[in-house]
Structure formats: C-alpha cells, structure tokens
Amino acid sequence: MTAEWVDVIAGAEVTTAPRGVVVDGHHLVVVRLTEDGPPVAFGGRCPHRLVPLAAGDVVGGRLRCAYHGWEFGADGSCLEIPSLGPAATAPPRAALAAARCREEAGRVRVLAADLAALPAQPAAAAPDGGGPGVLTNEDPALARAWHPVAFATELGSAAEPSRVTLLGREWTVWRDVAELRADPVPYGLTVRWGLVWLAPAEPLVPLFTEPDVEDAAFVGAWLRPAATPAPAGFVADNFLDVAHFPFVHAGTFGAGEEKIVEPYEVVAEPDGFRSTQVQWFDNPEDPGVAAGLRPLRQRRRATYVYRAPFQLLLRLEELDAGAVKTILFVMRPESLTSTVVYTKMLLRDIGGVALPGGAVVASEVAYEERVVGEDLALQAQLGLTGLPLVLRDELHVRADRLGVALRRALAAFVESAQR
Ligand code: FES
Ligand SMILES: [Fe+2]
Known part of the structure; x- marks a missing residue:
C-alpha cells in the first residue's frame, strides 16, 4: 500500500513565521525552521498551557512558543524549557506530535496517518467549554x-441603570438613593475598593x-x-x-x-x-x-x-x-x-x-x-x-x-x- 499524503498549503505560504492551519478537522502548525529549509508540521498547541504555536516564532532553527519560550526541534522534541535552565531535560510529554511533510510542485503535504494521529483539540478549546474538568466563564x-460589575462612581440611577453581562446572563444594576439594586435580584450587592460587587447566589x-x-x-x-x-x-x-x-x-x-x-x-x-x-x-x-x-x-x-x-x-x-x-x-x-x-x-x-x-x-x-x-x-x-x-x-x-x-x-x- 502506498502512503497517502494530504494536501495542506502552498509551499510559498510556509515561512519562518509559524502558520496555523486546519486540515480535515486537525489543527496544525506549519513552519520552516530555517529560511530555505523544508517545511515541518506539528499539532497546533503547546503541551504546556495549550497556547497555539502559530503565535510563536522561530529562533535559532527551533520553533519557540510565545508564552514561556519552550523550544521545539524539527522532530517535535522539546529542546529547551527556559524556566528550568539550559541544562535541564524536558519531560517526554513536552514533545510535539509531528506529521511528516513533503513539498512537491509548490504544495506542502503531510502523511495522512500522521495527521490522523495528531492529538485532538483539547476540551478547553470546545466552543461550549468542553464539559466537566474545564472551568469556563459560565460554569454554574x-x-x-462575588464578581465586580462596575465602578461605584459610574453606577447609574434607576432611570439609567448599568447593564452588565455576568456568567452568560444580562443584569441591570443601579443605585436607588443609598441602596444598590439589581435585576434579576441577586443574593448580594456590596461596594469594596471602589467597585460594585454582585453575588448571584450565596458566596x-x-x-x-x-x-x-x-x-x-x-x-x-x-x-x-x-x-x-x-x-x-x-x-x-x-x-x-x-x-x-x-x-x-x-x-x-x-x-x-x-x-x-x-x-x-x-x-x-x-x-x-x-x-x-x-x-x-x-x-x-x-x-x-x-x-x-x-x-x-x-x-x-x-x-x-x-x-x-x-x-x-x-x-x-x-x-x-x-x-x-x-x-x-x-x-x-x-x-x-x-x-x-x-x-x-x-x-x-x-x-x-x-x-x-x-x-x-x-x-x-x-x-x-x-x-x-x-x-x-x-x-x-x-x-x-x-x-x-x-x-x-x-x-x-x-x-x-x-x-x-x-x-x-x-x-x-x-x-x-x-x-
Ligand atoms: S504555553 Fe507554550 S511554553 Fe508555556
Ligand atoms: Fe503577564
């Protein structure tokens, strides 16, 4: 059986500026580690904090993540974790999954089997937040x-209430003479450090x-x-x-x-x-x-x-x-x-x-x-x-x-x- 290759991108679009692409639902980063070098392709997110590697750059022939500067070589292995110092060895799980690439007739292709083996998008990247084990901004x-909703000095009156979004819901908050009020009625409202705080339920x-x-x-x-x-x-x-x-x-x-x-x-x-x-x-x-x-x-x-x-x-x-x-x-x-x-x-x-x-x-x-x-x-x-x-x-x-x-x-x- 001959190996199957999947077309990804025009070779001219692959430079030393990492590029994020989605192929058949798989998120990849494609990059050249030197100006005229061959293209390389990896799973699209850094294993450390799941930051897209497309936000990174290439330094000294390595792909470097934008957040903490972890550096990856052509085979995906993690060659440096700066916070640990240059002498440290990266844990094996720090390596990126690599997909073998081929550049022919102006197109970059990756091996289908490697593409299929790339890690799935993390649950934390799901549009709905991925369910249990992931904390979203709408977690019940x-x-x-307590959540800050406005500066106390900027809070409107009953005639012009402040409208805020909190935990995926719309709230109106206003000052009624000396009292703070909100709709829907929350468990509590208070002022601290110059901010108005709202607790939907008992904090x-x-x-x-x-x-x-x-x-x-x-x-x-x-x-x-x-x-x-x-x-x-x-x-x-x-x-x-x-x-x-x-x-x-x-x-x-x-x-x-x-x-x-x-x-x-x-x-x-x-x-x-x-x-x-x-x-x-x-x-x-x-x-x-x-x-x-x-x-x-x-x-x-x-x-x-x-x-x-x-x-x-x-x-x-x-x-x-x-x-x-x-x-x-x-x-x-x-x-x-x-x-x-x-x-x-x-x-x-x-x-x-x-x-x-x-x-x-x-x-x-x-x-x-x-x-x-x-x-x-x-x-x-x-x-x-x-x-x-x-x-x-x-x-x-x-x-x-x-x-x-x-x-x-x-x-x-x-x-x-x-x-
Ligand atoms: S998220 Fe990539 S180095 Fe920390
Ligand atoms: Fe910071």
Whole structure:
C-alpha cells in the first residue's frame, strides 16, 4: 500500500513565521525552521498551557512558543524549557506530535496517518467549554462568588441603570438613593475598593481583606478595565505566572528578567494560597541608580495572594530601592468568550517619595496598562473557552507551582459549589 499524503498549503505560504492551519478537522502548525529549509508540521498547541504555536516564532532553527519560550526541534522534541535552565531535560510529554511533510510542485503535504494521529483539540478549546474538568466563564459554580460589575462612581440611577453581562446572563444594576439594586435580584450587592460587587447566589468565599491596609496607606489608581476573550481562569493563571515575563513582556520590563524560575513555596490558606518569591530585576526607574547609589540590578520580593475564584493580588517590594507596588487584580467572567479585568495599583515610596504625586501615579498606571496589554495580545490568540482543572490535560513544570495550586483551588471551589 502506498502512503497517502494530504494536501495542506502552498509551499510559498510556509515561512519562518509559524502558520496555523486546519486540515480535515486537525489543527496544525506549519513552519520552516530555517529560511530555505523544508517545511515541518506539528499539532497546533503547546503541551504546556495549550497556547497555539502559530503565535510563536522561530529562533535559532527551533520553533519557540510565545508564552514561556519552550523550544521545539524539527522532530517535535522539546529542546529547551527556559524556566528550568539550559541544562535541564524536558519531560517526554513536552514533545510535539509531528506529521511528516513533503513539498512537491509548490504544495506542502503531510502523511495522512500522521495527521490522523495528531492529538485532538483539547476540551478547553470546545466552543461550549468542553464539559466537566474545564472551568469556563459560565460554569454554574461561579454563581457562588462575588464578581465586580462596575465602578461605584459610574453606577447609574434607576432611570439609567448599568447593564452588565455576568456568567452568560444580562443584569441591570443601579443605585436607588443609598441602596444598590439589581435585576434579576441577586443574593448580594456590596461596594469594596471602589467597585460594585454582585453575588448571584450565596458566596462560598468572602472578599479578601488583603488589600485593605494598602488601600488606606498607599496612593491607589485604577487602570482602565480591559476586555479579553480568554476565560477568567486562564487570565488568573497568567497573573500568577512568572515564567512568561522574558517572552510576553520583552517590550516592557521582561527583557531584564531572569529566565530561570528558582523553586518557590506555595502556602495554602483558607479558600486560596500565598507565595513569596525573591526575584532579580532591572530597576531603571529608581533615582538611586542614576545617582550611583545603587546598581541597576536589584532584588524584589514578590508576594502573590489568591482567593477563589478570581481575587488576586501581587505585592512587589523593591528590597534595595524601598518602593512598594501592590497590584489588585479582579475579574468579571462575562461569557464563554469574554472576561473584564479590573486592575488597581497601590503605590508607596516610588522614587523615594512616600506618597507619589499625580504625575508619578499616571506614569505607573500607563506603564502597567502597557504590561497588561502585552498579556491581552497573547490572550487574543488563545482560542480557549476554559481552563483545564485536570492536571494531566496540560504539562506542569517546577515554575508552575502557583498554576497547579490555582487549578486545585478552583477544582475545590467547583466541588464545594456542587455540594
Ligand atoms: S511554553 Fe507554550 S504555553 Fe508555556
Ligand atoms: Fe503577564
């Protein structure tokens, strides 16, 4: 029997810019690893966090994933996981499934048997979110939580109520003299940190008290709310992730970040967890650097705090320069394809000034919006409707302890909501 080859794409369309194609329902990435090299084809998603490899690039003859920079060779084997360092060996499951290619008469074809053997699209990419084991923005369990629906200052009156989408439903929310009201009538409405929060049903987890101290002692400022097509679970994972800094944030702060993620602890707390890591970073903003008092390369203590399902906080203490920046990060899961992200910065001792003035705050906010924008640009290419809660549906490495803790906390949250 002669081997059967399936036509995929014109050879002229295959370059060193990875290209996603769908053939007979199979999602592939097709690319040349050198300018004039032969085309290679792999299953379309990175085994780590299921990011489409078409979002990646080619570096040094290898296909590199856009999110954490894992590098793959011509046979699909994973040759480098930057967070583990160059000496580490990638786990076998990190390899991509490869489909043998042939280029003839201007067309690229792949071996039919290899195409058929490619992994199916993950359940988390199903248009309806793929069922149990995947947390979507419309999971019924999320009714048992507080969700931010509007800035308190922007809430309309009964005559002009605010209309919001939450968990796939439309709600109207308004202020009736001093009272908050919503239709349909939810279990609860409250104001915290300048946001109006709505709990459709009795919440399993209270709003955390973590940012409260900072709220009084720091200068606070909100970023413009941002919309992303990624599910809130993925966005939360992205917030807790350190290993993507050098790749996704190369245009802002990431270029000076350490690629290797040293082992760190995650400490369980009621309804969530906390993790503290000391990191090296470049601090060009520190006036002490220009004055020759301190080196550019400095230490920073990063403390992540998480409460289920989507309350997050990152406190960055610059150990050498003394500045403290806290980022409060909360989300509204709107629908299967939309999440609204609210980010508040709480600032102290920036540039040696206890309470930073308006210009400093404005520039910090603008910078953070650029940083968030880099994450959103990757999320826009994701094509996932949910976050896998079953650990073997992705591939976790040492740097992912926070991500693993997140999936476990969310799985426990969903389970208690179902009880
Ligand atoms: S390296 Fe591909 S998703 Fe992490
Ligand atoms: Fe990021």
